Amino acid sequence: MKPLVLLPMIVLALIATALPAGAELIPLVTIDPKADDPGLRSVFSIAFDGDRVFLGVQTGASTGTYECNIMVYDESGRLLKIFPAVSWPGNQPAGTIIPDGLAMNGSNVMALDNNLIITYGDGGSVLARRSIAKLDTASLVPRTGQFYSYNTTVSVASDGEYIYVYRADNGRIQKISGDNVLVAEYPFSPVSGALALRGNEVWITEQEMASKTVVLSSDLRVIRELKPGANNLALYDDKILTSSYRDLTVRDTDFKVIATTNPLPANCYIHRMAACDGKVAIVGYNMTRVGGRIVNDHKVYLYDLTQLAPRGNPVPSPVPSPFSLKASPDIEWDARYGGSGDQIVLALIETEDGYVMAGYSGQQGYLLKVFENRTLAWETTADKYAGTHIMSVTQAPDGSYIAAGYANPAGQEEFDAYLAKIGDDGKVIWETVYGASGDERFYDVLPVPGGGYVAVGYLKPPGSKDSRLYLVRTDAGGNVTSSKTYEEGTSGSAMVPAGDGGVVITGNKKNMIYLLQVDREGGVVREKSYQALATSPSCAGNDIIRTADGGYAIAGTMMAPASGQTYTVNVDAVLLKADADGNLEWGRAFDFLYVNGNSGNSGNALRQTEDGGFVMTGYSFHRDTSGSKVGVYSKHLMFVIKTDENGILQWRKYVGDDDLTEGWDLEVTSDGGYLIAGTRGDGRDTDAYLVKLEQGPLSPAASPVASASPAPGTVTPVPDPAGASGCCPAVILPLLIVGVLVLANRNNGNR
Known part of the structure; x- marks a missing residue:
């Protein structure tokens, strides 16, 4: 035999003897849950505390009426109890969840079902209920257009203070505080995977798409990446335990194999x-x-792992610090404007020497300008038409102001769309209405290149229940140059320039948040709709901005389905981010104050901040509202929130005491502060309200990523030596033969 062939065979044989041999594991006990429940259909999940085995199961195969239970066994395999996986105390069994994931939380067990995390005490009593879909900043990232999803949440763990969740519906790893605030998030892979806590590290893995294992810090920042991925992951003292299909493997922290085996009977696979x-x-x-x-x-x-590899020292878990949001900024100043009666402000713009606000007072349009020192420059009403409501205001190139809204000159139930021009001195230059029969309203207006304006809203033909998005272009005098309506069931609330003379609009499309881009002639360039919740009765976009990366951010509202056990009104504020093509990158829902189990929140306006994050204002139900029935016209409390660039909540502030306060528009001022315009009432009259907040905490600047050597477990390509022409064919065949023999020998040793 040639020396060239003999040498690699000898080397490979030596390597094979050093590989971890498979050990035959003998089960300590085998549990057959179907023997205890003949109607068992599936076992979804498992948790184990060393003494008890918890199984999340679905039963009812024999009757066709399916329900979900949690079965509890001791380590001898004796059934201790079966209790329904209820989502609320007293639900028997109609309110059961599907326990896709189980994990221990101290001596209690947590069950996951889609957007719910339920903690059960001894005997199955519900100790705590968290709705991931009801977070202050819930993850709403879609796979197919929905950004509230009901797909499986596959893995969960708790350190006693925070819950860590691996969500298969959107591939996100989420860290959730004890008071249900999303603290951190890491995008991973939207397939089934596993998560485990090791000291102050979070280990995540999946095998199907990314096919890797990632080690994160407790704030979900990447420490290193390892290969390969696995279907399941757990801790064996200071070592890592993984499984893939039939293989059970013990690894060190560099993911090197210590020992591996196929522990299950033939044709049986590891599920959880x-x-x-x-x-x-x-x-x-x-x-x-x-x-x-x-x-x-x-x-x-149930297996004793010491049959596979010796025990080590468990990694201690540090006691985590309780979560708290950053301190919200102080109010620098606030001011109220208006006389007798109600003055409602819905729009705000910043000018060179102050601010202009617009809305309505009684049956008249209402505008006012204040200087930077908050003194009133002028105040005026637009009263040519009865029932005038101004919804938006913008500054024209000549320094005047264009107001958009709707009016009711005929005194009927239906309105006409409305535009007005107001000089910088507050005098009304012209007012006009648009539309024939039916209901027409404008909600936003912008100047267009070359002169003139574009206004958006909706048109509802006579006798129709559905509106159509309504887009009108005018010349500088307000004369219509073109108008266009769009698909039935659509409406427009706000818009931004598209850069080509067109606009990008947000609003509502058949109870979904809507994004529509049109060109200068009104032709559709692209449209997207985002459904906040598969069962949501309604959601809509209220404001849109162009972001620094060329994409879009939308503020809006969504209504979640009511549950008679907890609330009758449930409306969340929404913030979502899309790329330049309208593809949704992420979305967040904000559910703040509850009154008698009801919640009502509206995200009305947003801006991007200098750190790339977002500030949004709106209103929530007032915390001091009393009475058993809370409706949409109850007292409100203004909120202002600041998020980072990924929509993670950083701080929130409520403005108002025992009166009504609402935030309707805002600007980021030149000094980095926040100016919010809205309404404030004392139970008798409602005034125009302007409040200035200091800048407050921003996100820290991103640290540059230092170049580093490949993470342990990754493969670094090695270039061929200069002049090399590839592997000699005489070497390949013996390598393959010896490799096959080694693998066959190892597999035989497993049985």
Whole structure:
């Protein structure tokens, strides 16, 4: 034999003897949950505290009426109890969840179902209920256009203060505080995977798409990436335990294999696993065909891991600090304007020497200008038409102001769209209305290149229940040059220039948040709609801005379905971010104050801040509202929130005491502060209200990423030596033969 062939064979044989040999694991106990529940259909999840095994199951296969339970066994395999996986105390069993994930939280067990995390005490009592979809900043990232999703949440863990969730619906890893605030988020992979806490590290893995394992810090920043990925991941003292299909593997923290085996019977695969105190509980399954249909057969196997690798020292977990938002900025000043009666302000713009606000007072349009020192420059009403409501104001190139809204000159239930021009001295130059029969309203207006204006709103034909988005272009005198209506069931609330003479509009499309881009002639360039919740009765975009990266951010509202057990009114403020093509990048829902179990929030206006984050204002139900029934016209409390560039809440502030306060528009001032315009009332009269907040905390500047050597476990390509022409064919064949023999020998040793 040639020396060139002999040498690699010898080397490979030596390497093979050093590889971790597979050990045959003998189960300490085998649990057959179907023997205890003949109607068992599936085992979704497992948790294990060293003494008890918890199984999240679906049953009812024998009756066709499915419900979900949690089965509890001791380590000898004896059934201790079965209790329904209810979502509320007293739900039996109609309110059961699907426990897609289970995890221990101290001596209690947590169950996950889509957007819910339920903590159960002894006997199945509901100790705590968290709705991931009801976070102050819930993750709303879509896979197919929805940004509230009901797909599976697959893995969860708790350090006693925070809950860490791996959501398969959007591939996000989320850290959630004890008071249900999203603290941090890391985008990973939208497939089933696993998550485990190791000291102050968060380990995540998946095998199907990214096929990698990532180690994160407790604030979800990447420490390193490792190969390969796995289907399941758990801790074995100071080591890592992974599984992939049939293989159970013990690894060191660099992900090098210490030992591996195929512990389950033939044709049985590892579905889920949980480890504690040197033991691992594995849900194994195989699929058989019975009477033309596939039947899943699940059993649980409890193993002593010391048969596979020696124990080590468990990694201690530091006590986490309780979460608190950053301190909100102080009010620098505030001022109220108006006389007798009600003055409602809905729009604000900043000028060279002050601010202009617009809205309505009684049945008249209302505008006022204040100087930077807050003194009143002028105040005027637009009263040519009865029932005038000004919804938006913008500054024209000549320094005057264009107001848009609607009026009711005929005194009927239906309105006409409305535009007015007001001089810088506050005198009304002209007012005009648009529309024939039907209901027409404008909600925003912009100047267009070359002169003239474009206004957007909706038109509802006579007798129609559905509106159509209504876009009108005028010349500088307000004369219509073109008008266009769009698909039935649409409306426009706000817009920004598109850069080509067109505009990008947000609003509502068939109860979904709507984004529509049109060119200068009104032709559709692109349109997107975002459904906040699959079962949401309604949601809409209220404001839109162009972001620094060329994309868009939208503020709006969404209504979640009511549950008679907790609330009758449930409306959240929404903030979402889309790229330049309208593809949704992320979305957040904000659900603040509850009154008698009801919540009502509206995101009315937003701006981007210098750190790339966002500030949004609106209103929430007033915390001091009393009475058993809370409606949409109840007292409101102004909120202002600041998020980072990913929509993670940084601070929030409520403005108002025992009166009504609402935030309707805002600007970021030249000194970095925030100016919010809205309404404030004392129970008798309602005034125009302007409040200035200091800048407050910003996001820290991103640190530059230092170049580093490849993370442990990654493969670094090695270039061929100069002049090399590839591997000699005489070497390839013996390498393959020896490799096959080694693998065959290892597999035989597993049985």
